[in-house]
Amino acid sequence: xxxxxxxxxxxxxxxxxxxxxxxxxxxxxxxxxxxxxxxxxxxxxxxxxxxxxxxxxxxxxxxxxxxxxxxxxxxxxxxxxxxxxxxxxxxxxxxxxxxx
Amino acid sequence: xxxxxxxxxxxxxxxxxxxxxxxxxxxxxxxxxxxxxxxxxxxxxxxxxxxxxxxxxxxxxxxxxxxxxxxxxxxxxxxxxxxxxxxxxxxxxxxxxxxxxxxxxxxxxxxxxxxxxxxxxxxxxxxxxxxxxxxxxxxxxxxxxxxxxxxxxxxxxxxxxxxxxxxxxxxxxxxxxxxxxxxxxxxxxxxxxxxxxxxxxxxxxxxxxxxxxxxxxxxxxxxxxxxxxxxxxxxxxxxxxxxxxxxxxxxxxxxxxxxxxxxxxxxxxxxxxxxxxxxxxxxxxxxxxxxxxxxxxxxxxxxxxxxxxxxxxxxxxxxxxxx
Numbered sequence: 453x454x455x456x457x458x459x460x461x462x463x464x465x466x467x468x469x470x471x472x473x474x475x476x477x478x479x480x481x482x483x484x485x486x487x488x489x490x491x492x493x494x495x496x497x498x499x500x501x502x503x504x505x506x507x508x509x510x511x512x513x514x515x516x517x518x519x520x521x522x523x524x525x526x527x528x529x530x531x532x533x534x535x536x537x538x539x540x541x542x543x544x545x546x547x548x549x550x551x552x
Numbered sequence: 553x554x555x556x557x558x559x560x561x562x563x564x565x566x567x568x569x570x571x572x573x574x575x576x577x578x579x580x581x582x583x584x585x586x587x588x589x590x591x592x593x594x595x596x597x598x599x600x601x602x603x604x605x606x607x608x609x610x611x612x613x614x615x616x617x618x619x620x621x622x623x624x625x626x627x628x629x630x631x632x633x634x635x636x637x638x639x640x641x642x643x644x645x646x647x648x649x650x651x652x653x654x655x656x657x658x659x660x661x662x663x664x665x666x667x668x669x670x671x672x673x674x675x676x677x678x679x680x681x682x683x684x685x686x687x688x689x690x691x692x693x694x695x696x697x698x699x700x701x702x703x704x705x706x707x708x709x710x711x712x713x714x715x716x717x718x719x720x721x722x723x724x725x726x727x728x729x730x731x732x733x734x735x736x737x738x739x740x741x742x743x744x745x746x747x748x749x750x751x752x753x754x755x756x757x758x759x760x761x762x763x764x765x766x767x768x769x770x771x772x773x774x775x776x777x778x779x780x781x782x783x784x785x786x787x788x789x790x791x792x793x794x795x796x797x798x799x800x801x802x803x804x805x806x807x808x809x810x811x812x813x814x815x816x817x818x819x820x821x822x823x824x825x826x827x828x829x830x831x832x833x834x835x836x837x838x839x840x841x842x843x844x845x846x847x848x849x850x851x852x853x854x855x856x857x858x859x860x861x862x863x864x865x866x867x868x869x870x871x872x873x874x875x
Contacts, residue, residue, distance in 0.1 A: 484789055485665055523667075523710050523786040527835060529653055529796070531819065532668065532787035533711055 456492045456516040456552070460506035467491065471498035481552065483525045490516070492552065517548045564624045565832060568857040570599040577622050578832070578857075586641075586853060600855040602641060605650060605836035623663055623829035624859060628822065631813040635858040636834070638806055640799030642851040649800050650852040653835040654808055655793035655820070656859075660730070661828040668787040669713050669735045671825050672728030673817035675783030680753045683716070683775040687768045688758060690714055690742070690781075695754040698783050700745040709761045713784025714740045718773035727780035729815070730826035735784045738770040788819025790833050795820070799852055811862055832857060 459467070464477045473492045474480050480489040497510060511519075519525055521544040530536035566577035575585050578601055586602035626632065640650040658666040675697030683690050692698070699707045715734035717724055724731035734740040742756035743763045760766050794808045812822040823830070834854070 523789065527789045528786070529788055529792060529819075529835070532785045533707075537787075 454492050454494055454513060454552075455497065456490060456511045456513065457497070457501065458488050458490055458508040458511075458516070458519060459504060461487050461489055463504045463506045464489065466500060466504050468498060468500045471500065481520060484527045488525070490520070490552070513549075513552060516552070517545060520548050520552070521545050563858040563860040565857045565859050566622055568859075569855060570601050573599050575601055578854075582836075582849075600853045603834070603836055603852050603854065604849040605652060605852065622831055623659060624831065626823065626827060626830050628813065628815045628827050630861055631811060631863050633809065633811045633858065633860050633862040634793060635807060635809040635856070636794075636832075636854060637856040638797070638799050638808060639853040639855075640801040640803060640850070641853045643801050644850040648850050649798050650850040651796060651798045652852065653790070653792045653794075653796050653833075655791040655833050657790050657831045657833045658824040658827040659829040659831065660826050663829055664732070664736070666730065666824045666827060667735065667789075668817060668819065668824075669710070669715070669784035670730055670732055671817035672715070672717075672730070672780075672782040674785045675781070676728045677781050679716075679775060679777055679779040679781055680750075682777050683768055683779070685767075685769055685771045688765065690756045690758060690768070691748065692745075692754050692756060692781055694752045695745055695747070698745055698754065698756075700747075700754065702744050702746060704745055705743050705763050708786075709741050709763065710786040711783075712741045712743070714742050714756060714758065715782045715784045716740075716770070716775055717780040718775050719779060721773045728782055730824070731782075733770060740766075740768070740770075790819065790835065791821060791824070792819055792835075793821045801850075805853075805855070830859065832859070 454473070461477075461482070467477070469475050471493065473494075477489060480491060482489045501507065508519075521541055526544055528537070528540055530540045567574065570578075570585060573585055573587070575583060583601055583603040586600050587598075588600075634656060636654055638652075638654075643649055660666055675695075677692045677694040677696070677698075679691060680693045681691040699712070704712060713735045715731050717727055717731050718733065719725050721731075721733070724733055739761065741759050741761055741763070743759040743765075744757040745754050747753070748755050758766055758768055793810050793812075797808065799806065810821055814822040815825045815827065816822060818824065836852070
């Protein structure tokens with residue numbers, strides 16, 4: 453099963469890309485302010501993560517999607533508390549279900 | 553009407569016309585300098601920027617002028633014109649036309665992003681009692697604009713920030729304009745709002761974003777009775793000045809142009825409260841239905857990106873002849 457970790461962008465230089473699913477910072481899902489990015493891997497956590505403190509805990513796919521479907525991470529085009537907002541949440545959930 | 557002849561450096565955007573053949577200042581997202589082909593109807597023989605778009609993930613996120621020098625100082629009391637010149641170049645493999653949200657992003661004097669939650673305008677009221685470190689409850693003078701009840705957690709947490717304007721705070725004391733106290737700094741939410749029976753006063757049970765009870769811990773500046781408060785409500789992330797646009801392939805270049813001044817809580821125009829810097833914003837994800845992954849994606853050409861102080865409200869047009 454894939455595992456996911458959110459890393460602060462300041463730690464990007466410490467990522468050993470050949471040990472994870474992504475090949476570069478540019479390829480990663482990133483927060484809209486570019487201050488955090490998402491990495492994934494299968495099996496046990498790669499050792500280099502032990503040396504990075506600016507990171508989240510390890511998540512499953514179901515656990516990490518709410519962080520990506522959140523105005524602190526994702527760009528929203530709807531006005532808050534409107535029906536459109538709920539639709540946008542739904543679309544984002546569907547999208548991330550399919551892509552990460 | 554003002555006329556600008558030829559491709560020349562004009563306005564505040566760095567490399568706004570891509571004249572030097574680079575995308576410096578506009579390098580985020582999936583984009584490349586485009587020098588034209590035999591069939592593109594490009595403006596003259598010089599360069600423009602070509603972008604790809606889809607309903608998409610963050611790695612295809614907004615294209616902004618993000619280089620270190622791309623923060624453009626603004627004075628919201630003055631009038632500015634924002635203008636982008638756009639042309640649909642190619643549909644996606646599924647035939648979808650290029651679409652984008654266009655506008656700008658707002659940053660404060662310390663170059664911090666101004667989120668809607670930081671802006672007053674929803675649930676504007678005051679503390680009816682002093683709020684001190686260690687307090688479990690905040691008391692507000694009116695519940696107008698606030699979800700109420702013994703359990704308000706049915707409303708998403710990002711619509712329930714308790715935003716404070718400490719009267720002696722050097723930055724955030726101006727009532728119901730812009731504050732980061734309650735979101736970004738000392739994050740504060742509430743999970744219940746119940747009438748105390750004293751006039752229109754309501755009592756807010758303070759919590760964190762996970763709806764766990766917390767006590768107030770902010771001590772940098774006092775929050776006495778009368779301190780202005782608003783409810784922090786998330787919304788449209790950026791300022792979508794030109795809303796969502798479709799650029800039908802085969803049509804001529806179009807000019808998206810807006811002239812505005814002033815400040816408010818908004819996701820369109822004018823500036824958000826306390827904006828000190830602006831950056832360009834082309835959001836080339838989310839404008840499409842979720843058909844991400846179909847390559848080639850739709851493509852758009854950009855040129856003559858203009859942001860200029862324009863007190864007279866002059867409408868500028870580029871004279872394209874003779875290039």
